[in-house]
Amino acid sequence: MRLRDRDSGSKGTERTFGSSLSFCVVLAEGILTTLSQSNGKYKYDYATVPFLAEVFKLIVSSLLLWRECRISPSVRITTDWRSVRLYPIPSVIYLIHNNVQFATLVYVDTSTYQILGNLKIVTTGILFRLFLRKKLSNLQWIAIVLLAVGTTTSQVKGCGEASCDSLFSAPIQGYMLGILSACMSALAGVYTEFLMKKNNDSLYWQNVQLYTFGVIFNIARLGFDDFRGEFENGPWWQRLFNGYSLTTWLVVLNLGSTGLLVSWLMKYADNIVKVYSTSMAMLLTMVLSVYLFTFKPTLQLFLGIIICMMSLHMYFAPPNMLIDLPLPVKATTESLKEVSVEQKSDS
Numbered sequence: 001m002r003l004r005d006r007d008s009g010s011k012g013t014e015r016t017f018g019s020s021l022s023f024c025v026v027l028a029e030g031i032l033t034t035l036s037q038s039n040g041k042y043k044y045d046y047a048t049v050p051f052l053a054e055v056f057k058l059i060v061s062s063l064l065l066w067r068e069c070r071i072s073p074s075v076r077i078t079t080d081w082r083s084v085r086l087y088p089i090p091s092v093i094y095l096i097h098n099n100v101q102f103a104t105l106v107y108v109d110t111s112t113y114q115i116l117g118n119l120k121i122v123t124t125g126i127l128f129r130l131f132l133r134k135k136l137s138n139l140q141w142i143a144i145v146l147l148a149v150g151t152t153t154s155q156v157k158g159c160g161e162a163s164c165d166s167l168f169s170a171p172i173q174g175y176m177l178g179i180l181s182a183c184m185s186a187l188a189g190v191y192t193e194f195l196m197k198k199n200n201d202s203l204y205w206q207n208v209q210l211y212t213f214g215v216i217f218n219i220a221r222l223g224f225d226d227f228r229g230e231f232e233n234g235p236w237w238q239r240l241f242n243g244y245s246l247t248t249w250l251v252v253l254n255l256g257s258t259g260l261l262v263s264w265l266m267k268y269a270d271n272i273v274k275v276y277s278t279s280m281a282m283l284l285t286m287v288l289s290v291y292l293f294t295f296k297p298t299l300q301l302f303l304g305i306i307i308c309m310m311s312l313h314m315y316f317a318p319p320n321m322l323i324d325l326p327l328p329v330k331a332t333t334e335s336l337k338e339v340s341v342e343q344k345s346d347s
Contacts, residue, residue: 032254034293036247044243047225048236049252051218054211056256061207068204077205087209090192091217097184098221104181107174114155116178121148121279123186124271131190134270139322143315144272146307151279154286154304189271196266203267210263276312283308 036042069075078084104113125144128134136144196206222236233239265274283305289295314322 032247032251034289036245036251042243043245044241044248045236045239047222048240049248049255051215051222052240052252053255053259054214054218056252057259058208058211058215060256060260061204061211065202065204065208068202075202075205076200078199078201083199084209086195087206088213088217090188090195090210091213093184093188093191095217095221097181097188100177100181100184104174104177108170108178111155112170112174113178115152116175117182117185118148118152118155119179119182120185121151121275123182124189124275127183127186127190128271132194132270137319139319140315143311144275146311146314147276147279150304150307150311151282152304153307154283154301156300186271189266189274192263193266193271196263203263206267207260207263211259272315276315279308280312 036044065075101113104116108116121144125136125141129136192210195210196203226233226236262274265277283301286295286301287297287305290297
């Protein structure tokens with residue numbers, strides 16, 4: 001993915017490399033998660049996967065921070081409590097978002113939820129503009145809306161199917177919770193970008209703070225699930241690895257790698273780049289599912305891919321590649337003077 005960048009060449013390279021890696025790991029996430037199922041079900045406790053992914057990210061970030069401190073003694077690390085206290089907030093937002101997700105699925109089916117989830121593309125652009133004060137051109141706004149339309153089109157099934165009817169038959173609570181879920185997801189991403197860019201601290205130190213609180217909140221969630229289930233299956237740490245296979249561990253490593261790359265994108269790029277990487281990876285996952293699984297391609301899928309590719313070009317391409325810019329007034333005036341001088345010389 002070739003990105004237009006206003007920063008220096010080195011940052012442009014980091015953005016391009018980071019978005020490409022993010023694209024690859026997000027692409028693998030859906031495929032690995034599907035392969036980890038057995039007869040359409042998970043043999044392992046899926047709630048343990050995010051916890052182990054957070055532990056993996058914390059270990060990797062700690063090792064990279066230790067290595068960075070050994071190489072360069074001048075690594076910037078802010079330990080002031082007024083700065084550290086901001087890092088639990090993304091974990092709190094994601095915790096609320098996960099609960100809203102479950103509440104939404106009570107009222108709507110999976111297909112409707114996925115389509116409502118595309119609203120986070122637009123809400124990310126809005127919060128990106130409001131909270132980070134990043135200005136987007138009219139063409140870029142149109143491109144963001146087109147991306148949401150393209151991903152939605154690719155997920156809509158034929159209107160002769162029952163799932164198409166269920167899209168408009170859910171109660172109003174389901175749609176309101178779906179919109180709230182999209183807003184919470186966008187808010188978490190935008191706030192994380194704010195944290196990453198608010199100072200010049202080491203990326204690895206910022207990750208250590210984020211993932212430490214991530215581990216704490218995941219432990220709290222696992223403990224709460226045990227308490228709610230009255231410890232029917234025993235405490236979570238005794239069944240942590242039950243049902244795990246090689247594919248399950250690959251899911252954990254992939255999810256952890258995705259988080260590390262997303263933090264890289266937040267530091268050196270922005271949320272819009274992350275949204276495009278995720279959306280394109282999702283579309284390519286659907287295409288690969290045709291060959292790997294029993295997924296049947298539809299006309300809506302191909303139309304959605306075309307719309308998303310148009311959106312990608314419209315957002316990142318230079319304006320002079322999209323529209324014919326008029327000549328500057330000064331240049332037009334000078335050309336008229338030259339014509340008049342030539343006419344006088346001929347006469």
